Amino acid sequence: MTPIGKYNIKAISTIVGIQPGTLRAWERRYNIIKPVRNDAGHRLYTEEHVHILKWLIQKVNEGFTIGQAVNLFEAKGEVNSLDEPIQLSRTEGLINKIVTTLLRLDEIEAHKYVDEAFSLFTIEKVLYEVLLNVVKLIEDMSMNKQIRNSHEHFAFSFLKARIGMIYHNSPVNTSFPKTIVTCGPGENHDVRLMILATFIRRRGFQVIYIGTSLDIEEINYMLEQVSPSSLVLSCTRTEHLNETIQLAKDLKKQFPELKISLSGIDDLNETRDIQQFIIENSIECIEKWIEENLSF
Numbered sequence: 206m207t208p209i210g211k212y213n214i215k216a217i218s219t220i221v222g223i224q225p226g227t228l229r230a231w232e233r234r235y236n237i238i239k240p241v242r243n244d245a246g247h248r249l250y251t252e253e254h255v256h257i258l259k260w261l262i263q264k265v266n267e268g269f270t271i272g273q274a275v276n277l278f279e280a281k282g283e284v285n286s287l288d289e290p291i292q293l294s295r296t297e298g299l300i301n302k303i304v305t306t307l308l309r310l311d312e313i314e315a316h317k318y319v320d321e322a323f324s325l326f327t328i329e330k331v332l333y334e335v336l337l338n339v340v341k342l343i344e345d346m347s348m349n350k351q352i353r354n355s356h357e358h359f360a361f362s363f364l365k366a367r368i369g370m371i372y373h374n375s376p377v378n379t380s381f382p383k384t385i386v387t388c389g390p391g392e393n394h395d396v397r398l399m400i401l402a403t404f405i406r407r408r409g410f411q412v413i414y415i416g417t418s419l420d421i422e423e424i425n426y427m428l429e430q431v432s433p434s435s436l437v438l439s440c441t442r443t444e445h446l447n448e449t450i451q452l453a454k455d456l457k458k459q460f461p462e463l464k465i466s467l468s469g470i471d472d473l474n475e476t477r478d479i480q481q482f483i484i485e486n487s488i489e490c491i492e493k494w495i496e497e498n499l500s501f
Contacts, residue, residue: 210241210249216345217250219338220297221258228258235275237261295325300338307343307360308352319367328371328407332400333488336364340396344441361396368396372403377411382434382499385427387415389440389449389467397469398439401484404491410499421452428460435464435498437484446470453482464498 218225232238238257240248257278264274299322306314322331340361347357386402388395395416406412413431428436436456440449453465468484484494 210243210251212250213345214248216342219341220255221262231271237275296334299335303339304342307363308356310359312363315363329404329488332404337400337486340364364396365399368399368403372406375406377406378409381410383411383413383431384435384437384499385413385415385431385433386437388418389438389445390418390452391445391448392418392440394441397441401468405495408495437466437468439469440467441469466498
């Protein structure tokens with residue numbers, strides 16, 4: 206029987222914890238994962254692929270190179286014969302539980318698992334290694350028509366409420382630089398942006414959080430009114446990327462001293478020419494961005 210493909214590359218990247226570009230490089234070089242194709246020709250990954258990739262990553266984390274890990278895997282034979290079970294990490298387990306309870310519309314249980322995450326990890330780790338991955342999985346399921354719009358709306362409403370509590374309770378230093386964060390043209394998903402805004406605000410910086418996209422006239426007004434040192438535009442969907450990039454270029458001409466960055470973009474292979482402006486979705490990358498763009 207042909208294996209059933211369930212996950213696109215963004216979903217598999219989130220589940221196993223590697224970047225899409227790294228996964229594609231492993232496929233090309235080692236030929237150990239062969240995605241199946243759906244009727245539209247899109248690459249999909251199976252549960253067996255998840256098992257294999259987690260085993261390989263486990264070996265890499267133990268100190269093997271990826272090439273050595275592949276050789277070990279091939280020496281063992283079929284994936285079902287692996288004698289070392291793959292255990293879900295605490296973060297993976299919580300991600301799965303939060304997603305499951307949100308899709309059941311079970312707010313009480315979802316709160317319980319989010320509270321558990323905050324009891325185990327730092328706020329930053331929960332934001333970027335738990336809640337951001339919850340957002341990504343729900344976005345992917347929505348795009349693949351695996352869940353209803355009502356599920357997505359409920360989940361994002363819940364997540365924004367929890368993240369917003371942290372955002373609004375984070376003190377700011379009025380002598381620190383200001384940054385405006387807003388979605389790019391056509392973007393109506395702002396949960397990722399709220400995560401970033403909360404992270405920045407927790408460092409004491411003044412964040413003017415706009416949320417879903419404004420037209421160019423309104424953005425110009427905000428920039429003139431606030432005079433921030435930086436502007437972050439969020440784009441999570443590739444169909445809005447070109448328009449967001451053009452907006453960033455237009456604003457840079459009008460406000461040459463303004464530092465403009467893009468967030469929310471997962472697949473950097475398609476955006477090499479603007480890579481230097483992208484805030485990657487990791488704690489380390491955001492700390493570096495703050496140091497370079499919000500310094501006094």
